Each structure stands twice: as structure tokens, then as C-alpha cells.
Amino acid sequence: MKAIEKLYAAIAQQFPDERITTKQAADAVGLTRGVTSSYLSKLEKQGKLVKTGSRPVYWQIKREKSAFDELIGFHGSLKNDINRAIEAIVYPGHGLPILIIGAHGTGKLSLARSVYHEAISRGIFTKESVFETIDCGKYKNKFNTLQREVQGVASEVQKAGFLYIKNLQVLRSEEQHELFMFASQQEKTNIRFIFSATTELSNKNYIDFNCAVVQIRLSSLNERPLDERIAFVGLFLQSQADKIGKNILISPHSLIKFAKFTNVGSISELNNRIQLMCAAAYAKTPNVNQLIINKVDKNSICIIPNQQLLETRITSLVTSALQLGPTANSLLENLSESLLAGETIAEQNFLVLKVLNQVDTTVSDSLLKELAQTIQQVSKEAITHQYGIVFQKDDNFWRYVALAFVFANLCSENLPAAESTHKLQTQIKKRYPRSHYLFKQLLIKMAPKNIQSAYYYLPFFVLMVQCSEKLESVHYNAILLTHGEHTASSIQQVVNTLCGNYFFEAFDMPIDVSIGQINEYVRDYLIDQGSSNKGNIILFDMGSLREMFREIKKVSDQELLVVNNVTTAMALDIGLRIQRNDIFQSIAEASQKYSSTTDAQYYEGLSNRKNIIVSCMSGVGLSEELKKLIEETLSPSLEVIALDYKHLHALLKNNDRQFFSNTQLILTTTDVSGDMGIDIINIYNIFDKSVSLKLETIFLQIGENQKSSNLLIERLLRFLSIEGIRGRLQILNPDVVIQESQDIVSHYENFYNVKFEPRLKLNLYMHLSLMIERMLVSTTVSENTFQEADLTPRKNDFISLSSGIFQHVEQKFNIKVQDYEIELLYQLLKDFIFTDK
Ligand SMILES: Nc1ncnc2c1ncn2[C@@H]1O[C@H](COP(=O)(O)OP(=O)(O)OP(=O)(O)O)[C@@H](O)[C@H]1O
Structure with missing residues (x-):
């Protein structure tokens, strides 16, 4: 089956009579909303669906007119009965026998006749087929005769159609049973059976003996809805008008009074009463050209002869009767x-x-x-x-x-x-x-x-x-989004129930849900729920916090807090804060402290504060120290973010300027290129006058004063000098380690026959000294990280040369210099050793 056919079949099966949204249709078949929407439009063009409404649009299976449409209540109180009758008609093979139970005059025969007409219009029988009736009432104590009669109809080979056997309640239960058995064995004949009884059958033979009989119970007139009862009154007044050939005038009040007769249980009885009432009116004034029922008033309703009582007329009758x-x-x-x-x-x-x-x-x-x-x-x-x-x-x-x-x-x-x-x-x-x-x-x-x-x-x-x-005292929209069938909804249930109020909506998501689909859940919810005064809070289980934040921010520009690794306790805490009506900032800040595995984001990009990023190739430890130094010198309003060198690279590659909107400066220990319009300064270049001046200007522009800018530059210069390295080493003897680093650097210079400039040397001394100490305390051994594909002959040579150069320190300090470190060194040196490029 093609996807579009599958979609139609799913809607026809799950929502045969209902109007549904595109999302409901998409969920029913597991297609995306976009694809579903285009299929739905195609199905509408093919005349299979009806489209109504806008924002949201609704879809409904288009129905042909059926023989049941003639019955009052066909889309009201008879709706389920009619569906059951259709199941009996279309059941493969020979259909299924039907048993209609309902008091006298409740419409059993009318329904049976509609079944017959429907079977014809569905092409199951031709127009020549028959509808015959046998009344068991006439065969009381003459069951054999009844049986012969029934068998007679069924055995006529030429005959096709329905046999309606009424008043089954007068037969003994074994006789009823025989009839049911007979009906269900008539698969080879063209006669189908509809039984009716005015009371429940005492011994439910059709159930006991496993006969598949479709049962329908009709309600009595006074259990029907008021509009249907009004329609019946209208119908019978119409037939009286037709019969007498005169208009009938009736006030809405009288019409409703008839419809509300509580002691009339049967439709036939209502018909009789109306007939008698018309007869009385007629007798009073036989010669006038219209019958007046009771008293008329200015709102009186006029029923004109020979007008078909169509559905539209029925509804107008009901509305005018009830005003x-x-x-x-x-x-x-x-x-x-x-x-x-x-x-x-x-x-x-x-x-x-x-x-x-x-x-x-x-x-x-x-x-x-x-x-x-x-x-x-x-x-x-x-x-x-x-x-x-x-x-x-x-x-x-x-x-x-x-x-x-x-x-x-x-x-x-x-x-x-x-x-x-x-x-x-x-x-x-x-x-x-x-x-x-x-x-x-x-x-x-x-x-x-x-x-x-x-x-x-x-x-x-x-x-x-x-x-x-x-409900309206809640000023946030809070959503739980988790993978699995019940996770989100059970957290939701616990929190909302404990707090006794609706704080959270929940979405249980399939395991393979994409960020795009998650976004759709959120967007649909925010549209449906309407925007909140104070912002949106989204708790989810796993996935990238930043990505989630960025995507959701696109659908709503309100304050947004996203928190990952959600737990029930966390949701409850947020629920209580929402209940207390805490301000957004305080909920957001509290949500960052739930546990070490939980993260929260409530601002766009890296930080919501003015910031400087510090990232050193020689490890985050060095960056942290630089961070401390800057924080101690500059004003506290400035945030200093220490980032791992690889992390910085990834962020620069994957994000736009917006992400770094509050970043004023990036300080690194290598030359990093960036075209985002943020100043990126290799910190070792501040030995250069022009660079230190530039740095000073940046600090002043950020809003720092002259004094602290100068002080910071001074401190940075000291930090980067040999003295700085000394102060940094915590375990090893600085003299020994710095000497080793200097030896390594001169080995590289010798081999590649280059002379490094003093700044680079300082950088290398710092880098190598810290690396040796880091290797000494590090317990983890990294796997070989060199990717074969990346290995150029030059890089290969560099690696084998480096392992020789490092052998001495490795033995001396009993360490193993990891591939990652050699890779870093390669990145640091490649532009200076391959000078031909
Ligand atoms: N849903 C309906 N819409 C319009 N007219 C109806 C409907 N149901 C019943 N009637 C009318 O009500 C009257 C009684 O209906 P019907 O003869 O089908 O009832 P019944 O249950 O078969 O009665 P009984 O048990 O006495 O044989 C008929 O005039 C019929 O046309």
C-alpha cells in the first residue's frame, strides 16, 4: 500500500466520523506533519476528504449519502446503531443476522428497511431484491408452520433480499434458538435475516449458542434528545398536512409541548396523538384552508402540504420551536x-x-x-x-x-x-x-x-x-519532554497532582525523535496554550542543551529556560517555584544547582554577560590560572570563561556571531583565525608593543579603566615569562624542567634548521614544562589518536622525531608523552618548522 493510501485507511479506521487536525492524522500513521499535510490536500482533491476550518484545519472522511440519512437521529441517537447495522451488512460472505430490540413503535421496522435499502445502494443486492416480513405473533403455538414459512422463503433460489422476522419475543426460547441457528446457516442462499423483538429475549440463545448476531437496542421516544423529538412531531404534522391538503399552524410552545410528552414512549403513539389532535382541529373548522392547533402567536410555525421534510427543514423547525x-x-x-x-x-x-x-x-x-x-x-x-x-x-x-x-x-x-x-x-x-x-x-x-x-x-x-x-494564577508555560512511552506523563502527573494545579504539560516522545519533531511539539503547545506572562520552562531528559535552547528560542521570543536530565524531584521543585510565582531569573538560577549531571540554559549563546574567553593549548589548567588573574584585575561585571582549546575550536566552527554576542575578546596561546568580528589575540604576542596597545584599547572599550588595563598587561607579561613558568610548576623542580624544555626546543630547531623567535620559545617552554608535570600526575593513558588519513609524510616524520626527542624526559620522569600532546605540538610548530610553505 502506498503511504497516501495507508494514511486514508488509518483515518477511515480510527476516525470514521470525526474531524481531525493534521497533527492527529500524522500521529495516526507516524509520518511527518509536512508530508501528511500534502497527502491530506491530495486526498481532498480526490474527493475523499472534506476540509474545514483554518488554523487549525480539520479533515474528515467524506461520506456518500446513505439510506439511513432518512431516519431521524441518524447522526444523533441512532449513530452507533447504524454503524453496527453497517457492520452486519458489509460482513464478508453473507453478512450477519441482525436482532433489533425495542418497545413497540420505536422504529425497528424503519431501521430494518433502511438496512435493506443500504444493502442495495452498496450493490450487495439489486433493486429487484425483496424485503419480506413474517410476524411471529401470528404463529403463536404454530412454530412448525412458522418454520416452514421461513424455510420456504429461504429456499426460493431466485429470491434475494431480506426476511424481517418480528415479534420474536412471543416464541419459546428453544424456538428462537432454532431460528437463529437456521439464519446463521444460510450462507448459500441469498436471503439475509433481521429479527426484532419488543422485549429482551429471556434466554439469550444467540449468545449461548455462539451465533454471531449483531444486536441493536433502540431507545424509547422519551429517551431521545429533544431536537429529535421535535423532528418527529414535525414529521407527523407534515404527513397530516399532506393528507388533509391544508396548512397547519402551530405555536412553538405547543410543538415543544408535544415533543415533551413524557408518557409517550413510542413513535407510533406520538403519531396517533398528533393525528387525533389534527382530526379535532379539523372537526372544529372543516372549511377553512388552514388548521390551527391550539392557539397561534406571532412566532407560529406553518407546515405546508407536500413539502418533503428535509434535514434542513427539520433543523429550522427545531430552532424556531426552541427560539x-x-x-x-x-x-x-x-x-x-x-x-x-x-x-x-x-x-x-x-x-x-x-x-x-x-x-x-x-x-x-x-x-x-x-x-x-x-x-x-x-x-x-x-x-x-x-x-x-x-x-x-x-x-x-x-x-x-x-x-x-x-x-x-x-x-x-x-x-x-x-x-x-x-x-x-x-x-x-x-x-x-x-x-x-x-x-x-x-x-x-x-x-x-x-x-x-x-x-x-x-x-x-x-x-x-x-x-x-x-489556573490563571500560573504565569509560566512549563513542559516536560522525555523519551519513552510514559516517562514525561508520569512525572507530570505526580507534580501536578501534588501541587494540585496545572503547571506542566508533558510529551512522551518516541526514542528516535529528532530535534525538529521535538520543536514541533513545543511550537504546537505554545500556540495552543498561548504565551505566558513570565516565560517558558522546558525540562527534558537528554540531548544537547544548546541546540534545544537555540531551536526553541526560534519559536518563541519569550524568556526561556531549558534544563536537561530531568527528575521528578527537580520538576517538583520547579513546580513549587512556579506556584510561589518566583521571578524567572531566580527559577533559572536555582535550576543550575540541581546536580552535577544537570545543566540549565536560560540565555542565548555562550553567556548572557559581557565576557572574555581564555583558551590555552597547554590545557584548561593554564586557562583557569589566566582566568583567575584577569578576574582579580578587571572589574567583576566582566565574566571570564576558560575553555578547553578543542572546545573553543568546535564552538567557533559550529556557531555564529549571535552565539558569541556578549564575547568581547578571545585570548589564546596560539594563532587562531576567526572571521566573526571578535578580537582573537595570541597572548604571547603581547610582548609586541602594537599588540599590547591593541589589548589596552579593547579593555578600555569594554569599559575598564586605564589603571586596571595597564596592570593586567603587566601581570600577563610576568605570567608568561620564565618566572611565570616557575611559579606555575607545583611538583617538579622548575630549573630542571625548564632546562629539559629548552633542550627539547633546541632539538627541534636543530633538526629543522630554524631559529624560533623568543616569543614562540617562551610559549614552548611554558607548554612543555606544564606538559611534563601534567603527564606525571595524569593517570589516564590515551589511545593512539592519530588518524591514518591525516598522516602526511611530514607529520609522520615529526611524530617519529618527537618520540626520539621525548625519550630522554620519558625515562627521566617515568612518563609517557601521549599522542594528543604530540599532535598539539605539531599544530603549534608546523608553521614555523616548514618554512618553505
Ligand atoms: N428514525 C425514524 N425516523 C423517522 N421516522 C421513524 C423513525 N423511527 C420510526 N419512525 C416512524 O415511527 C413509526 C413507527 O416505526 P416502526 O413501525 O418502524 O416501529 P416498530 O418498532 O417496528 O414498531 P412495532 O414494534 O410496533 O412493529 C413509523 O411511522 C415510522 O415511520
Whole structure:
């Protein structure tokens, strides 16, 4: 399968009816976002997906019209039942028998007929196929006759289609069992079976005997949502209008009253009642050209004969019956105004509750209770568990939350997308960014396809009223990023739960995640969560601190702290500091002290302070001493950074000027070239008047005074002299070591027939003396580091010559001069010994 087909298959399987973002699609197949996005666009052009929204864009599988679309509730209360029926239709081979259970008049036959039509439209049967019905009620105690009848239909070779066997509940359980067995053995005939019963079958034969029967349970009318019940009333009024040939006028109030009949459980009964009511109205005024049901008012709804009750008409009927449009619009407007005026969330909660009390959108308390329990459970999973926010247990609170969701559903199903959709959501996000983020997590779990609908943000004010203040008191965005399936999320859970507030978002990352992908997680989160007042804190497990900092800094220009080698204790400490509302600098500084294995960065580049880099080829020890000397002489505002020579090389190679933005000067012991516009001075050159003058100018420009600049240059000159070497050696006798160093240097001079200038000699004496002492105390022996590929004949000669030259000191001090040291020496000398170049 090609990647694009795989993507389509994955979406069709995992999100058959939902709208999803590009990221969700990318995660479903494990492709990058960029590739996924281009595939999704192609699929849309091919007519396989529907694209909606912008920032973010949503994608949804495009559906053909189905035979079920005729049924009221096809995308509401019947949605799951219809999915199950489709599974039975498309099951390979001969499909699967279906058993529909539901009280009288709940739509069993209607559903069975739709199954039949759907099978035709899917090409499983032709238009000539049949839909026959057998009513078991007629064969009470005459099971043999019933059996013959059923077998008769099934054995007609020419016949194809569905046999609908209703009222199964009147048969004895063994008889039901026989029918099920018979149905499941009809693989060679072209007849498929749909059974129906008005009550649960006492002995569940189809389960006991392992017959694969797809079961569907239909709810009674009073358990259906209000909009569906209104639609039924409309449907039956329409059929009366058609029949009588007259307009029917009904007030919204009366229409809702019918829809709310609590004692009518069956759709047929509702139909009968409406018929009787129309008959009564007709009897009163047979000669007028329109029937008036009860009293009419200025908002009355007119049902005209012979108009098909299309989906759009149903929704307009529902909205006008409930006055949904004006109510919802004015609520959205009031909320928007209240948010703009900076009123509290309690005020906004009040506005929503007021409307919920006006538009009582439900009559079934048991249904509402069930919904409330579901929302409570999902809130626990989506919010409390990961983010530590605990909601109150009060039943009345959850009842209102459920009511708000019912109202949201009613509006989003029946009203056109409100113009203010984006506005309200943006306002909520701006005013309550953290509460909004958590609420969105709940919506993603509960109603993913509705996260763009403004109406679904109405429950926000009801649910978040009590925790919002606490959530918004957090002024940082903190993220945990670790490799592995649960590491980040379990640290997150512990910290957020212990602190009782949402401080951290967590991302569990695959082992092979790239820095680019990590960056995407962070960027998406920062967009979704909105920027924080005080900055972003990112804790991660492993990887380059600098790279992470640099990459993330590109997506947000806010203060940024990145800390590596995260532990739960560290996250908890940062959580507590966030809770205390510490300033950024203090959190950043504290995070540098967690442990020796942890590092933190909170400024761009090498340092956030004005600095001088000191790097000596003869080891970081010498650099450290120089650092000390400079620190003692110049003002404390200047930072002196001692770097290993190799490290400096790598930094210069891999970074830009930005990285060294605060670096004023680099002091080295060799000539290092750099084109970054930073002054790089070989410290031995300060014996040169022009160089020492230049150094002095640099110090003055940095802001040092004349006195300390002069003093530093003086001290440096002393430091680099023979006297300086003496002072540096700690173990060996300086006279002996310096003599040895001088001998080595003159050996090189002799061999290569050159005369080194005094500055270079001083440098070499210092370098060699310190090297000998370093070798003496060093316990580690390095491997051979010479790379064959680098070995030119000259270098080879230099190495073999050096091993001869060093033999004497090696024996004398019982040391082994390592390859690395010879390499350094080669770098130091090559320009002076191969003078022909
Ligand atoms: N989802 C629906 N959409 C539109 N009309 C429906 C729907 N369900 C049922 N009806 C209508 O309700 C009435 C009763 O439905 P139906 O005869 O299918 O119920 P039933 O459960 O098979 O009844 P019984 O058990 O009495 O045989 C019919 O007029 C049917 O057209």
C-alpha cells in the first residue's frame, strides 16, 4: 500500500466520523506533519476528504449519502446503531443476522428497511431484491408452520433480499434458538435475516449458542434528545398536512409541548396523538384552508402540504420551536461583552445558567444523570488525572454542566455555525488561557469534531468557574519532554497532582525523535496554550542543551529556560517555584544547582554577560590560572570563561556571531583565525608593543579603566615569562624542567634548521614544562589518536622525531608523552618548522 493510501485507511479506521487536525492524522500513521499535510490536500482533491476550518484545519472522511440519512437521529441517537447495522451488512460472505430490540413503535421496522435499502445502494443486492416480513405473533403455538414459512422463503433460489422476522419475543426460547441457528446457516442462499423483538429475549440463545448476531437496542421516544423529538412531531404534522391538503399552524410552545410528552414512549403513539389532535382541529373548522392547533402567536410555525421534510427543514423547525437562534446569539453576545468588560467568570457562568434555566432542553432526568456521570468521568481522565485539577462532587453542579453540553449540542446540530465562533473562543483563550487549554483537552476526548464550535465553549463557563482563578494564577508555560512511552506523563502527573494545579504539560516522545519533531511539539503547545506572562520552562531528559535552547528560542521570543536530565524531584521543585510565582531569573538560577549531571540554559549563546574567553593549548589548567588573574584585575561585571582549546575550536566552527554576542575578546596561546568580528589575540604576542596597545584599547572599550588595563598587561607579561613558568610548576623542580624544555626546543630547531623567535620559545617552554608535570600526575593513558588519513609524510616524520626527542624526559620522569600532546605540538610548530610553505 502506498503511504497516501495507508494514511486514508488509518483515518477511515480510527476516525470514521470525526474531524481531525493534521497533527492527529500524522500521529495516526507516524509520518511527518509536512508530508501528511500534502497527502491530506491530495486526498481532498480526490474527493475523499472534506476540509474545514483554518488554523487549525480539520479533515474528515467524506461520506456518500446513505439510506439511513432518512431516519431521524441518524447522526444523533441512532449513530452507533447504524454503524453496527453497517457492520452486519458489509460482513464478508453473507453478512450477519441482525436482532433489533425495542418497545413497540420505536422504529425497528424503519431501521430494518433502511438496512435493506443500504444493502442495495452498496450493490450487495439489486433493486429487484425483496424485503419480506413474517410476524411471529401470528404463529403463536404454530412454530412448525412458522418454520416452514421461513424455510420456504429461504429456499426460493431466485429470491434475494431480506426476511424481517418480528415479534420474536412471543416464541419459546428453544424456538428462537432454532431460528437463529437456521439464519446463521444460510450462507448459500441469498436471503439475509433481521429479527426484532419488543422485549429482551429471556434466554439469550444467540449468545449461548455462539451465533454471531449483531444486536441493536433502540431507545424509547422519551429517551431521545429533544431536537429529535421535535423532528418527529414535525414529521407527523407534515404527513397530516399532506393528507388533509391544508396548512397547519402551530405555536412553538405547543410543538415543544408535544415533543415533551413524557408518557409517550413510542413513535407510533406520538403519531396517533398528533393525528387525533389534527382530526379535532379539523372537526372544529372543516372549511377553512388552514388548521390551527391550539392557539397561534406571532412566532407560529406553518407546515405546508407536500413539502418533503428535509434535514434542513427539520433543523429550522427545531430552532424556531426552541427560539434557539435568538437565545443562543444573544447569549454569545452577552458573554463576549462580559469578557471584554473584564467581568469575572462567575458573571459569565451566571449568564449561561440563566439561559439553561430558560430553555429546558431535556425532559428525561435519567438521561441527564447519565450524561453528567459520563462528563464527570471524562473530566477526571482528561483533566484531573494529568493536570491535578479536582472538581467538586456536587450533583447539581454536574447536572448544569451536562445541561450546558445538551444545549451546546442542540445549537451546534441545528444552528448554522455562529459568526462569533472564532471570536468567543479567542476571547476565552485570551482571558483564561490555561483554563481554556484544559477545557479543550476535555473536548478533544468528549466531542472531538466539535472543538471548533462556539456553542461547545458554553459549558466552559459552567465547568471551569471554580478552578479558573487558580489556573490563571500560573504565569509560566512549563513542559516536560522525555523519551519513552510514559516517562514525561508520569512525572507530570505526580507534580501536578501534588501541587494540585496545572503547571506542566508533558510529551512522551518516541526514542528516535529528532530535534525538529521535538520543536514541533513545543511550537504546537505554545500556540495552543498561548504565551505566558513570565516565560517558558522546558525540562527534558537528554540531548544537547544548546541546540534545544537555540531551536526553541526560534519559536518563541519569550524568556526561556531549558534544563536537561530531568527528575521528578527537580520538576517538583520547579513546580513549587512556579506556584510561589518566583521571578524567572531566580527559577533559572536555582535550576543550575540541581546536580552535577544537570545543566540549565536560560540565555542565548555562550553567556548572557559581557565576557572574555581564555583558551590555552597547554590545557584548561593554564586557562583557569589566566582566568583567575584577569578576574582579580578587571572589574567583576566582566565574566571570564576558560575553555578547553578543542572546545573553543568546535564552538567557533559550529556557531555564529549571535552565539558569541556578549564575547568581547578571545585570548589564546596560539594563532587562531576567526572571521566573526571578535578580537582573537595570541597572548604571547603581547610582548609586541602594537599588540599590547591593541589589548589596552579593547579593555578600555569594554569599559575598564586605564589603571586596571595597564596592570593586567603587566601581570600577563610576568605570567608568561620564565618566572611565570616557575611559579606555575607545583611538583617538579622548575630549573630542571625548564632546562629539559629548552633542550627539547633546541632539538627541534636543530633538526629543522630554524631559529624560533623568543616569543614562540617562551610559549614552548611554558607548554612543555606544564606538559611534563601534567603527564606525571595524569593517570589516564590515551589511545593512539592519530588518524591514518591525516598522516602526511611530514607529520609522520615529526611524530617519529618527537618520540626520539621525548625519550630522554620519558625515562627521566617515568612518563609517557601521549599522542594528543604530540599532535598539539605539531599544530603549534608546523608553521614555523616548514618554512618553505
Ligand atoms: N428514525 C425514524 N425516523 C423517522 N421516522 C421513524 C423513525 N423511527 C420510526 N419512525 C416512524 O415511527 C413509526 C413507527 O416505526 P416502526 O413501525 O418502524 O416501529 P416498530 O418498532 O417496528 O414498531 P412495532 O414494534 O410496533 O412493529 C413509523 O411511522 C415510522 O415511520
